[in-house]
Amino acid sequence: MTETKPRGELTLRTLAMPGDANPAGDIFGGWVMAQMDLASGIRAAERARGRVVTAAVKEMAFELPVKIGDTLSVYTDIERVGRTSITLIVEAWAHRARYAKMEKVTAGTFIMVALDEEGKPKAVPEE
Numbered sequence: 001m002t003e004t005k006p007r008g009e010l011t012l013r014t015l016a017m018p019g020d021a022n023p024a025g026d027i028f029g030g031w032v033m034a035q036m037d038l039a040s041g042i043r044a045a046e047r048a049r050g051r052v053v054t055a056a057v058k059e060m061a062f063e064l065p066v067k068i069g070d071t072l073s074v075y076t077d078i079e080r081v082g083r084t085s086i087t088l089i090v091e092a093w094a095h096r097a098r099y100a101k102m103e104k105v106t107a108g109t110f111i112m113v114a115l116d117e118e119g120k121p122k123a124v125p126e127e
């Protein structure tokens with residue numbers, strides 16, 4: 001990866017722990033996706049000013065591994081607001097435990113949908 005600067009707002013930071021890894025010390029992709037989903041939910045719920053749900057995840061690629069002890073930072077950028085949906089570009093960056101550098105490890109497109117109290121899609125309010 002050649003990018004040196006994350007796209008979007010820092011939405012979530014967390015630490016990759018041994019319980020999230022395989023015996024080789026590589027963090028499970030599902031754990032990384034879960035952190036990205038959480039960040040999408042936080043950012044989209046702020047924009048929707050209410051409950052949201054993940055409708056789809058697209059174009060996800062794991063380009064570099066996350067290792068035990070890395071700090072994972074998840075950045076979100078709202079690419080599009082539809083009637084009820086919010087599309088976010090989500091990037092996960094690892095701050096390496098042993099090296100003072102950040103690397104983009106994964107990115108994906110998350111589509112979140114605003115819901116009303118009955119769980120039906122509802123219009124995203126004006127900003």
Ligand SMILES: CC(=O)SCCNC(=O)CCNC(=O)[C@H](O)C(C)(C)COP(=O)(O)OP(=O)(O)OC[C@H]1O[C@@H](n2cnc3c(N)ncnc32)[C@H](O)[C@@H]1OP(=O)(O)O
Pocket residue numbers: 041052053054055056081082083084085086111113119120121
């Ligand atoms: C907190 C969590 O993350 S929950 C865990 C995972 N997520 C879930 O369990 C969600 C389960 N799915 C659902 O509840 C429903 O399918 C919903 C609410 C996401 C969508 O319900 P639908 O009845 O299909 O709603 P509808 O057809 O009106 O689509 C709503 C919006 O979502 C968009 N959308 C729905 N599915 C997709 C998809 N696969 N890809 C892209 N956009 C989609 C639509 O384009 C529409 O956007 P717009 O209003 O901005 O034009």
